Amino acid sequence: MQELDHTNGNYIENKTAKIYFEETGNPQNTPLLLTHGAFGNLEDFNLIVSKLIKDFRVIAIDSRGHGKSTLGDKELSYELLQSDVEAVLNHLQLAEIDMIGISDGGIIGYRLACYSNIKINKLITISSRWDYGNVLATKELLKNEDADYRRKNNPEPYHQYQKLNPEPNFDLLTEQLHKMWFKKESYPAGDVKNIKSETLIIKGDKDKVIQRSFVFDVAEFIPNSNLMVVPFAKHLVYKEEPEILMKAINEFLA
Template identity: 40%
Template sequence: MQAFNHQDGEYIEIDQANLYYEQQGNMEGPALVFLHGGFGDIETFNAITPRLSQTYRLIAIDSRGQGKSTLGSSRLSYKRLQQDVEAVLGSLGIERCSIIGHSDGGIAALRVAVANNVHIEKLVTIGAHWMLSADDPARGMYSEVTAQSWREMFAHSYDRYQALNPAPDFERLTGALKSLWLDSGEEGYPNESVGNITADLLVVRGDEDMLVSRTNAVELADRVPNARLLNVPFADHSAHEDRPEWLLAILEVFLTTNERVMAER
């Protein structure tokens, strides 16, 4: 059983950024891609990857500017993250896969599924907004984030960033992520385009998530055909880290169930 370790990966240059990705698990199995949340890195999935590694070819990408990936000079947007994922998968010759995305990674994954440049079979979003309305309380939280406040509240993630990143600039990364979160333009949240997703979708939300409301999660599940909703009790924004065993039990069923066959019965 294997987990991500920031030692066995490779780099690909995309739009003036060097993106780090890693592969683990059963290299003969179906491809399962992991996309982490803001200020995170690929190892944040390691509570669930060892068991999944027995069946799947696990592929994880450090989002630009985070983990071991550099930020580059382009404006950070969810469209940019979507294109990064498509470019990494293209370089690996992967035309078909499933994706598990947390927070920012889940939003980027929704955009990948909407664009349909890569065939997504199963899509799991964890604590991910499909839209962020003008009056969503999360906007207020995002607008107050500074490099200093993040360092004080989440010292561990700051220390990991400083240790991993080859060109650390925490002030610049914070500004880029804050702009990403507050973006209301076409390169931001997928919004109503999620209705075009054809992949089977599992919307996961921790019941104590302070960012993504129950309403937002339900609305996403209601808009996507073949969607399922999992509200995990006693879990926060990172349900895969809070309650990995509970989530794994559902993931293993979801990833192997043919939703379309079930719907026809």
């Protein structure tokens, strides 16, 4: 099995940043794009990628400013992250994919399904917002989680970032992410009703960042959607319950 390990990837340049990506799996099979969440990197998918590489051509991207991807000099937005993903897929000459996005990566998935020329046949979002009201509802949870808080309370992602990133600036990355989360225009909001992809929406029942109403509402908006709430799991449901997730993911992608 070829895990995602930051040793066998490539870079493309897009809008002042170098975006790092890796491929694994069977290059003859359906392309499956993986996009991680804030403060993570493509290795976050290793708990589930071993169950995917037999049946898919897996493409995993380090989001701008994360992992081995540089931040560039443009202010972060979900539009910009969408552009980075499109640049990688265009480089690979892929116009049609399946996709799994975690948290911020899921928001990119919603945006691609709404606005991109790249066709997403099957979209899975895990622990993801979709509307500006979602982030306002959890503002109190997010406002005090600055760079110092994250260094102290989430040291493993911080140290991995410091190790991997070619131009580390954790304070700036944290500042940029917080600004991005509160950009109203970045969220697809009601446009999700135009998503034609078959969609699987997943959340952990105990996730305080993604409230139940967020996923219930978006599941009602998206015409061809499925909803999965994982009992007792929190925001990192993909780490807490990988076996439960993979059962649903494999059935959905089959």
